Amino acid sequence: MTREAVVLWLHGGGWYSHETSDVSWLERLGLHVVPAQYRLSGEALWPAQLDDVRAAARAARVAGAPFIVGGDSSGGHLALHLGLRGIERPGDVDAVMAFEPPVDPLAEDWPRARAEGNPWHRLLGHVPAPGDAATRDCTVTTHVGGGTPVLLLHGLDDTAVPPTQSLDLAAALCRAGHRVHTLTTDGGHGELEFTRGDVLGFVRQFLDRIV
Template identity: 70%
Template sequence: MRVVHARYRLSGEATWPAQLDDVRAEARAARLPGRPLVVAGDSAGAHLALHVGLRGVDAPGDVDAVLAFETPVDPLAPDWPRGRAEGNPWHQLLGHLPAPGDPATVDCTVTTHVGAGTPVLLAHGLDDAAVPVTQTLGLAAALVAAGHRVHVTVADGEHGRLDLRRPDLAAAVRRFLTQVTAAVAVR
Protein backbone atom coordinates (compact mmCIF):
# COMPACT_ATOMS: atom_id res chain seq x y z
CA MET A 1 0.00 0.00 0.00
CA ARG A 2 1.26 3.47 -0.88
CA VAL A 3 0.60 6.36 1.50
CA VAL A 4 0.63 9.92 0.21
CA HIS A 5 0.27 12.96 2.40
CA ALA A 6 -2.04 15.33 0.53
CA ARG A 7 -1.22 19.00 0.59
CA TYR A 8 -4.01 21.55 0.43
CA ARG A 9 -4.52 25.23 0.99
CA LEU A 10 -5.66 26.06 4.50
CA SER A 11 -8.71 28.18 5.22
CA GLY A 12 -6.51 31.26 5.77
CA GLU A 13 -5.18 30.87 2.23
CA ALA A 14 -8.36 30.07 0.30
CA THR A 15 -12.05 29.43 0.87
CA TRP A 16 -14.11 26.34 0.12
CA PRO A 17 -13.98 24.44 -2.27
CA ALA A 18 -10.28 25.16 -2.96
CA GLN A 19 -9.26 22.56 -0.35
CA LEU A 20 -11.36 19.87 -2.03
CA ASP A 21 -9.89 20.76 -5.44
CA ASP A 22 -6.37 20.45 -3.99
CA VAL A 23 -6.98 17.06 -2.38
CA ARG A 24 -8.65 15.71 -5.50
CA ALA A 25 -5.60 16.76 -7.54
CA GLU A 26 -3.30 15.03 -5.04
CA ALA A 27 -5.41 11.85 -5.16
CA ARG A 28 -5.44 11.92 -8.96
CA ALA A 29 -1.64 12.12 -9.01
CA ALA A 30 -1.25 9.35 -6.41
CA ARG A 31 -3.59 6.81 -8.03
CA LEU A 32 -1.96 3.57 -9.12
CA PRO A 33 -3.70 1.47 -11.80
CA GLY A 34 -5.21 -1.70 -10.38
CA ARG A 35 -4.61 -0.68 -6.76
CA PRO A 36 -7.31 0.40 -4.28
CA LEU A 37 -7.62 4.11 -3.62
CA VAL A 38 -8.27 4.70 0.08
CA VAL A 39 -8.42 8.23 1.47
CA ALA A 40 -8.02 9.05 5.14
CA GLY A 41 -7.77 12.00 7.44
CA ASP A 42 -8.20 13.39 10.90
CA SER A 43 -10.40 16.37 11.81
CA ALA A 44 -10.31 18.84 8.87
CA GLY A 45 -8.40 16.23 6.89
CA ALA A 46 -11.19 13.73 7.60
CA HIS A 47 -13.73 16.26 6.33
CA LEU A 48 -11.77 16.45 3.07
CA ALA A 49 -11.25 12.68 2.88
CA LEU A 50 -14.99 12.16 3.20
CA HIS A 51 -15.71 14.66 0.45
CA VAL A 52 -13.22 13.00 -1.90
CA GLY A 53 -14.47 9.53 -0.96
CA LEU A 54 -18.15 10.33 -1.34
CA ARG A 55 -17.87 12.61 -4.37
CA GLY A 56 -14.96 10.84 -6.04
CA VAL A 57 -11.70 12.06 -7.46
CA ASP A 58 -13.13 12.32 -10.96
CA ALA A 59 -16.58 10.77 -10.46
CA PRO A 60 -18.60 9.24 -7.62
CA GLY A 61 -17.52 5.67 -6.90
CA ASP A 62 -13.88 5.96 -8.01
CA VAL A 63 -12.59 5.89 -4.40
CA ASP A 64 -12.56 2.46 -2.75
CA ALA A 65 -12.83 3.52 0.91
CA VAL A 66 -12.57 6.34 3.43
CA LEU A 67 -11.11 6.38 6.93
CA ALA A 68 -12.29 9.46 8.83
CA PHE A 69 -11.20 10.26 12.37
CA GLU A 70 -12.84 12.96 14.52
CA THR A 71 -14.50 14.55 11.54
CA PRO A 72 -16.54 17.73 11.46
CA VAL A 73 -19.54 17.04 9.25
CA ASP A 74 -22.31 19.62 9.58
CA PRO A 75 -21.80 23.24 10.66
CA LEU A 76 -25.54 23.68 11.16
CA ALA A 77 -26.05 20.74 13.54
CA PRO A 78 -28.36 21.94 16.33
CA ASP A 79 -26.17 20.51 19.09
CA TRP A 80 -23.06 22.34 17.83
CA PRO A 81 -23.68 26.09 18.22
CA ARG A 82 -19.92 26.74 17.97
CA GLY A 83 -20.24 25.77 14.28
CA ARG A 84 -22.21 28.94 13.70
CA ALA A 85 -20.15 31.30 15.88
CA GLU A 86 -18.04 34.15 14.57
CA GLY A 87 -14.45 33.07 13.86
CA ASN A 88 -15.10 29.32 14.09
CA PRO A 89 -13.35 26.97 11.63
CA TRP A 90 -16.42 26.76 9.37
CA HIS A 91 -16.51 30.57 9.17
CA GLN A 92 -12.85 30.54 8.15
CA LEU A 93 -13.37 27.72 5.63
CA LEU A 94 -16.35 29.34 3.91
CA GLY A 95 -15.25 32.96 4.26
CA HIS A 96 -18.61 33.69 5.92
CA LEU A 97 -20.78 32.22 8.65
CA PRO A 98 -22.54 29.00 7.67
CA ALA A 99 -26.24 29.49 6.98
CA PRO A 100 -29.20 27.32 5.97
CA GLY A 101 -29.69 27.35 2.20
CA ASP A 102 -26.32 28.98 1.54
CA PRO A 103 -24.81 27.08 -1.43
CA ALA A 104 -21.29 26.93 0.06
CA THR A 105 -22.63 25.68 3.42
CA VAL A 106 -24.70 23.01 1.68
CA ASP A 107 -21.74 21.99 -0.48
CA CYS A 108 -19.27 21.65 2.43
CA THR A 109 -21.76 19.66 4.57
CA VAL A 110 -20.67 16.03 4.22
CA THR A 111 -24.15 14.51 4.52
CA THR A 112 -25.18 16.35 1.35
CA HIS A 113 -23.02 13.93 -0.62
CA VAL A 114 -23.86 10.48 0.76
CA GLY A 115 -25.08 7.81 -1.63
CA ALA A 116 -22.11 6.68 -3.75
CA GLY A 117 -21.84 3.49 -1.68
CA THR A 118 -18.19 4.02 -0.74
CA PRO A 119 -17.28 2.03 2.42
CA VAL A 120 -16.44 4.33 5.34
CA LEU A 121 -14.71 3.80 8.66
CA LEU A 122 -15.50 6.48 11.24
CA ALA A 123 -13.75 6.85 14.60
CA HIS A 124 -14.31 9.51 17.19
CA GLY A 125 -13.21 10.26 20.75
CA LEU A 126 -16.01 10.24 23.27
CA ASP A 127 -14.41 13.15 25.15
CA ASP A 128 -13.93 15.34 22.06
CA ALA A 129 -14.73 18.92 23.08
CA ALA A 130 -13.78 20.42 19.69
CA VAL A 131 -16.03 18.30 17.44
CA PRO A 132 -19.02 16.63 19.10
CA VAL A 133 -19.18 12.85 18.72
CA THR A 134 -22.72 13.37 17.42
CA GLN A 135 -21.14 14.62 14.16
CA THR A 136 -19.79 11.10 13.56
CA LEU A 137 -22.92 9.34 14.79
CA GLY A 138 -25.22 11.46 12.62
CA LEU A 139 -23.02 10.86 9.59
CA ALA A 140 -22.99 7.11 10.28
CA ALA A 141 -26.79 7.06 10.31
CA ALA A 142 -26.98 9.01 7.04
CA LEU A 143 -24.41 6.75 5.38
CA VAL A 144 -26.22 3.56 6.46
CA ALA A 145 -29.54 4.97 5.26
CA ALA A 146 -27.93 5.71 1.87
CA GLY A 147 -26.55 2.17 1.52
CA HIS A 148 -22.91 2.63 2.48
CA ARG A 149 -20.98 -0.06 4.37
CA VAL A 150 -20.04 1.74 7.59
CA HIS A 151 -17.75 0.82 10.49
CA VAL A 152 -18.01 3.09 13.55
CA THR A 153 -15.75 3.19 16.57
CA VAL A 154 -16.34 5.53 19.48
CA ALA A 155 -13.53 5.30 22.01
CA ASP A 156 -12.23 7.18 25.01
CA GLY A 157 -10.22 10.17 23.96
CA GLU A 158 -10.13 13.87 23.28
CA HIS A 159 -9.87 15.61 19.93
CA GLY A 160 -6.52 14.82 18.34
CA ARG A 161 -5.79 12.15 20.95
CA LEU A 162 -7.15 8.98 19.34
CA ASP A 163 -4.27 6.54 19.64
CA LEU A 164 -4.51 4.37 16.55
CA ARG A 165 -1.93 2.03 18.07
CA ARG A 166 -4.47 0.99 20.70
CA PRO A 167 -5.27 -2.67 20.05
CA ASP A 168 -9.03 -2.08 19.62
CA LEU A 169 -8.63 0.85 17.20
CA ALA A 170 -5.77 -0.80 15.28
CA ALA A 171 -7.85 -3.97 14.91
CA ALA A 172 -10.87 -2.00 13.64
CA VAL A 173 -8.76 -0.23 11.01
CA ARG A 174 -7.01 -3.46 9.99
CA ARG A 175 -10.33 -5.34 9.67
CA PHE A 176 -11.84 -2.54 7.58
CA LEU A 177 -8.85 -2.31 5.23
CA THR A 178 -8.75 -6.10 4.84
CA GLN A 179 -12.43 -6.12 3.81
CA VAL A 180 -11.95 -3.22 1.40
CA THR A 181 -8.91 -4.69 -0.32
CA ALA A 182 -10.61 -8.10 -0.58
CA ALA A 183 -13.66 -6.48 -2.20
CA VAL A 184 -11.46 -4.58 -4.68
CA ALA A 185 -9.59 -7.80 -5.59
CA VAL A 186 -12.91 -9.47 -6.48
CA ARG A 187 -13.84 -6.76 -8.99
Protein backbone atom coordinates in the same frame (compact mmCIF):
# COMPACT_ATOMS: atom_id res chain seq x y z
CA MET B 1 -5.17 -6.86 2.15
CA THR B 2 -2.32 -5.97 -0.17
CA ARG B 3 0.73 -3.84 0.48
CA GLU B 4 0.07 -2.14 -2.82
CA ALA B 5 -2.99 -0.34 -1.43
CA VAL B 6 -2.47 3.43 -1.39
CA VAL B 7 -3.80 5.80 1.27
CA LEU B 8 -3.92 9.49 0.45
CA TRP B 9 -3.59 11.11 3.90
CA LEU B 10 -5.09 14.55 4.53
CA HIS B 11 -3.84 16.49 7.55
CA GLY B 12 -5.96 18.25 10.15
CA GLY B 13 -5.71 21.74 11.58
CA GLY B 14 -9.17 23.24 11.26
CA TRP B 15 -8.56 24.01 7.57
CA TYR B 16 -6.42 26.97 8.71
CA SER B 17 -3.21 25.25 9.91
CA HIS B 18 -1.16 22.16 9.12
CA GLU B 19 -1.16 19.66 11.97
CA THR B 20 1.10 16.69 11.32
CA SER B 21 0.09 13.21 12.42
CA ASP B 22 2.16 10.07 12.88
CA VAL B 23 0.77 7.73 10.23
CA SER B 24 3.41 5.03 10.62
CA TRP B 25 0.71 2.82 12.14
CA LEU B 26 -1.03 2.76 8.76
CA GLU B 27 2.20 1.66 7.13
CA ARG B 28 2.44 -1.17 9.67
CA LEU B 29 -0.97 -2.30 8.44
CA GLY B 30 0.54 -2.79 4.98
CA LEU B 31 -0.54 0.46 3.35
CA HIS B 32 1.48 2.90 1.27
CA VAL B 33 0.73 6.35 2.72
CA VAL B 34 0.95 9.45 0.54
CA PRO B 35 0.55 12.77 2.40
CA ALA B 36 -1.30 15.54 0.58
CA GLN B 37 -1.23 19.31 0.84
CA TYR B 38 -4.12 21.67 0.28
CA ARG B 39 -4.64 25.41 0.49
CA LEU B 40 -5.57 26.60 3.96
CA SER B 41 -8.56 28.83 4.62
CA GLY B 42 -6.27 31.85 4.97
CA GLU B 43 -5.17 31.26 1.38
CA ALA B 44 -8.43 30.29 -0.32
CA LEU B 45 -12.06 29.63 0.56
CA TRP B 46 -14.10 26.48 0.03
CA PRO B 47 -14.16 24.57 -2.33
CA ALA B 48 -10.50 25.25 -3.17
CA GLN B 49 -9.47 22.62 -0.59
CA LEU B 50 -11.51 19.94 -2.35
CA ASP B 51 -10.02 20.96 -5.70
CA ASP B 52 -6.53 20.56 -4.23
CA VAL B 53 -7.09 17.12 -2.72
CA ARG B 54 -8.65 15.93 -5.96
CA ALA B 55 -5.50 17.00 -7.78
CA ALA B 56 -3.38 15.22 -5.16
CA ALA B 57 -5.49 12.08 -5.59
CA ARG B 58 -4.96 12.07 -9.35
CA ALA B 59 -1.20 12.17 -8.78
CA ALA B 60 -1.21 9.53 -6.03
CA ARG B 61 -3.33 6.84 -7.66
CA VAL B 62 -1.55 3.75 -8.91
CA ALA B 63 -3.18 1.81 -11.72
CA GLY B 64 -4.64 -1.46 -10.46
CA ALA B 65 -4.00 -0.70 -6.78
CA PRO B 66 -6.78 -0.10 -4.24
CA PHE B 67 -7.08 3.61 -3.47
CA ILE B 68 -8.20 4.85 -0.05
CA VAL B 69 -8.48 8.38 1.30
CA GLY B 70 -8.03 9.11 4.99
CA GLY B 71 -7.65 12.05 7.29
CA ASP B 72 -7.90 13.39 10.79
CA SER B 73 -10.19 16.23 11.95
CA SER B 74 -10.55 18.73 9.06
CA GLY B 75 -8.56 16.26 6.96
CA GLY B 76 -11.25 13.70 7.73
CA HIS B 77 -13.86 16.15 6.45
CA LEU B 78 -11.96 16.51 3.18
CA ALA B 79 -11.39 12.75 2.94
CA LEU B 80 -15.13 12.19 3.23
CA HIS B 81 -15.86 14.71 0.50
CA LEU B 82 -13.25 13.20 -1.79
CA GLY B 83 -14.41 9.65 -1.12
CA LEU B 84 -18.13 10.31 -1.45
CA ARG B 85 -17.98 12.75 -4.36
CA GLY B 86 -15.11 11.04 -6.17
CA ILE B 87 -11.98 12.20 -7.90
CA GLU B 88 -13.53 12.34 -11.34
CA ARG B 89 -16.91 10.84 -10.46
CA PRO B 90 -18.60 9.14 -7.48
CA GLY B 91 -17.39 5.59 -6.92
CA ASP B 92 -13.79 5.99 -8.09
CA VAL B 93 -12.40 5.87 -4.52
CA ASP B 94 -12.34 2.43 -2.91
CA ALA B 95 -12.85 3.50 0.71
CA VAL B 96 -12.69 6.39 3.19
CA MET B 97 -11.22 6.48 6.69
CA ALA B 98 -12.19 9.59 8.65
CA PHE B 99 -11.01 10.20 12.21
CA GLU B 100 -12.88 12.72 14.42
CA PRO B 101 -14.22 14.59 11.37
CA PRO B 102 -16.34 17.75 11.42
CA VAL B 103 -19.30 16.96 9.20
CA ASP B 104 -22.24 19.34 9.60
CA PRO B 105 -21.87 22.95 10.82
CA LEU B 106 -25.65 23.28 11.19
CA ALA B 107 -26.02 20.42 13.68
CA GLU B 108 -28.31 21.46 16.53
CA ASP B 109 -25.91 20.25 19.22
CA TRP B 110 -22.96 22.24 17.84
CA PRO B 111 -23.87 25.96 18.06
CA ARG B 112 -20.20 26.90 18.37
CA ALA B 113 -19.76 25.89 14.71
CA ARG B 114 -21.89 28.89 13.79
CA ALA B 115 -20.03 31.46 15.89
CA GLU B 116 -18.09 34.34 14.38
CA GLY B 117 -14.45 33.45 13.74
CA ASN B 118 -14.84 29.68 14.08
CA PRO B 119 -13.03 27.37 11.61
CA TRP B 120 -16.16 26.90 9.47
CA HIS B 121 -16.44 30.69 9.19
CA ARG B 122 -12.83 30.85 8.03
CA LEU B 123 -13.37 28.04 5.54
CA LEU B 124 -16.48 29.55 3.94
CA GLY B 125 -15.70 33.22 4.38
CA HIS B 126 -18.97 33.66 6.28
CA VAL B 127 -20.84 32.04 9.14
CA PRO B 128 -22.60 28.80 8.09
CA ALA B 129 -26.32 29.33 7.57
CA PRO B 130 -29.39 27.37 6.46
CA GLY B 131 -30.17 27.90 2.80
CA ASP B 132 -26.64 29.01 1.99
CA ALA B 133 -25.25 27.17 -1.05
CA ALA B 134 -21.65 27.03 0.23
CA THR B 135 -22.79 25.71 3.62
CA ARG B 136 -24.81 23.00 1.93
CA ASP B 137 -21.93 22.08 -0.37
CA CYS B 138 -19.37 21.71 2.44
CA THR B 139 -21.75 19.62 4.59
CA VAL B 140 -20.78 15.97 4.17
CA THR B 141 -24.28 14.55 4.58
CA THR B 142 -25.33 16.44 1.45
CA HIS B 143 -23.25 14.02 -0.61
CA VAL B 144 -24.06 10.57 0.79
CA GLY B 145 -24.94 7.89 -1.71
CA GLY B 146 -22.92 5.89 -4.20
CA GLY B 147 -21.97 3.15 -1.76
CA THR B 148 -18.34 4.02 -0.97
CA PRO B 149 -17.33 2.13 2.23
CA VAL B 150 -16.57 4.45 5.16
CA LEU B 151 -14.74 4.02 8.46
CA LEU B 152 -15.47 6.55 11.20
CA LEU B 153 -13.57 6.78 14.50
CA HIS B 154 -14.30 9.44 17.11
CA GLY B 155 -13.35 10.15 20.71
CA LEU B 156 -16.22 10.29 23.19
CA ASP B 157 -14.49 13.08 25.10
CA ASP B 158 -14.04 15.29 22.03
CA THR B 159 -15.05 18.85 22.93
CA ALA B 160 -13.75 20.41 19.70
CA VAL B 161 -15.82 18.27 17.31
CA PRO B 162 -18.77 16.49 18.97
CA PRO B 163 -18.77 12.70 18.52
CA THR B 164 -22.35 13.03 17.30
CA GLN B 165 -20.88 14.42 14.09
CA SER B 166 -19.60 10.93 13.25
CA LEU B 167 -22.61 9.12 14.70
CA ASP B 168 -25.14 11.22 12.77
CA LEU B 169 -23.12 10.77 9.58
CA ALA B 170 -22.96 7.00 10.14
CA ALA B 171 -26.75 6.88 10.32
CA ALA B 172 -27.09 8.92 7.13
CA LEU B 173 -24.57 6.70 5.33
CA CYS B 174 -26.36 3.54 6.42
CA ARG B 175 -29.68 4.89 5.19
CA ALA B 176 -28.04 5.65 1.83
CA GLY B 177 -26.67 2.11 1.47
CA HIS B 178 -23.01 2.58 2.40
CA ARG B 179 -21.02 -0.06 4.29
CA VAL B 180 -20.09 1.85 7.45
CA HIS B 181 -17.74 0.84 10.27
CA THR B 182 -18.09 3.19 13.25
CA LEU B 183 -16.27 3.24 16.58
CA THR B 184 -16.47 5.71 19.45
CA THR B 185 -13.87 5.31 22.14
CA ASP B 186 -12.12 7.12 24.99
CA GLY B 187 -10.20 10.27 24.16
CA GLY B 188 -10.50 13.93 23.32
CA HIS B 189 -9.79 15.69 20.05
CA GLY B 190 -6.32 14.83 18.81
CA GLU B 191 -5.90 12.20 21.52
CA LEU B 192 -6.96 9.04 19.69
CA GLU B 193 -4.49 6.22 20.32
CA PHE B 194 -4.16 4.65 16.89
CA THR B 195 -1.64 2.08 18.09
CA ARG B 196 -3.98 0.69 20.73
CA GLY B 197 -4.90 -2.91 20.05
CA ASP B 198 -8.65 -2.45 19.77
CA VAL B 199 -8.29 0.55 17.47
CA LEU B 200 -5.79 -1.22 15.23
CA GLY B 201 -8.06 -4.25 15.14
CA PHE B 202 -11.03 -2.11 14.16
CA VAL B 203 -9.14 -0.48 11.29
CA ARG B 204 -7.61 -3.79 10.19
CA GLN B 205 -11.02 -5.45 10.04
CA PHE B 206 -12.33 -2.63 7.84
CA LEU B 207 -9.36 -2.87 5.50
CA ASP B 208 -9.57 -6.65 5.27
CA ARG B 209 -13.19 -6.38 4.19
CA ILE B 210 -12.64 -3.56 1.73
CA VAL B 211 -9.22 -3.93 0.13
